[in-house]
Amino acid sequence: MTSSRTLLAGLANGVMAGALWGIVFLVPRLLQDFSPLQMAAGRYILYGILSCVMLAPRWKMVSQQVNQEEWRALFWLSLLGNLIYYVFLAAAVPLIGGPATSLIIGFLPITVLLCASRDQDSMPLRHVGAPVLLSVLGIVLIVCGSWLHTSASSSSPMPSSMWDYVLGILCAVGALAAWTAYSVMNSRWLRRRPHISGHDWSLLTGVITGAQAMALGLPAFFYPGSAGYPPHAGMDWLRFWTICGGVAIFSSIIGNGFWNRAARLLPLSLSGQMIVFETLFALLYSFLWEHRWPTGTETFAMIFLVTGVLWCMAAHRKQA
Incomplete structure (x- = not known):
């Protein structure tokens, strides 16, 4: 059973990761x-290089804690949670905007809760269904509001x-x-391997991600068919490399470390809710970038999102 103090520590780590x-x-x-x-290749090549540099003094000790099965898991986690996820994200933002x-x-x-419903320490769906549905309502409101704002504002990305x-x-x-696949798999592996710290798990993920990103380097930087880009x-x-380096340090290395600690401290049914903080901070940064206040619809949506997480x-805590 997760204690109340552990839940608060997990929440704090989730907020920092978001x-x-x-x-x-x-x-x-x-x-x-x-x-x-x-963008994906640049960020994750630097993530891999920085992870190797940080692990180098302790490589022998850390590598002895990882067996062949764990290396295979790290391969798939790196592919799903980093490269595939980020390529899709980077392609979506210019087309429909950051808020949407x-x-x-x-x-x-929602997706993590459904995947975690059979985990031993997860809350029954009937106990967390209402707060999760409240978060869904917030998501629906913000997507609709973002589309209306995008259509009306020339400063926002217009499809x-x-x-x-x-x-x-x-x-x-x-x-x-x-x-979703990354979050569920990563949380389960972290719980099965308590002898590996969340920070080291993030760096090991970075090593694998960097190797995978090197394979993207040739088509990303040298293939002449990058149509539409000057x-x-x-x-x-x-x-380009300065921004990629900053994101590699803060979002990948430090952010992933916070997320891994949150995933280890929280039940999977609650750790999925922590992604709301990424959403909220992404919205805040988008509003700052666009030099505007959130609309009424977006404000209510964010209130619903935060309320849903706190309710969940x-x-x-009641269960604990």
């Missing part, structure tokens, strides 16, 4: 002249056609599916 992960929704806007494949993308991915509490909007929705749903000068590449946490 604050750092929300940054990634701005990257497609800061690097809109680069392709989604280039972040809120579609905000369906994660050139209905097909672009549909494609953006499909990319966001693909990111949701990849992150050639880049030296200062463009400096901006209260149910778990």
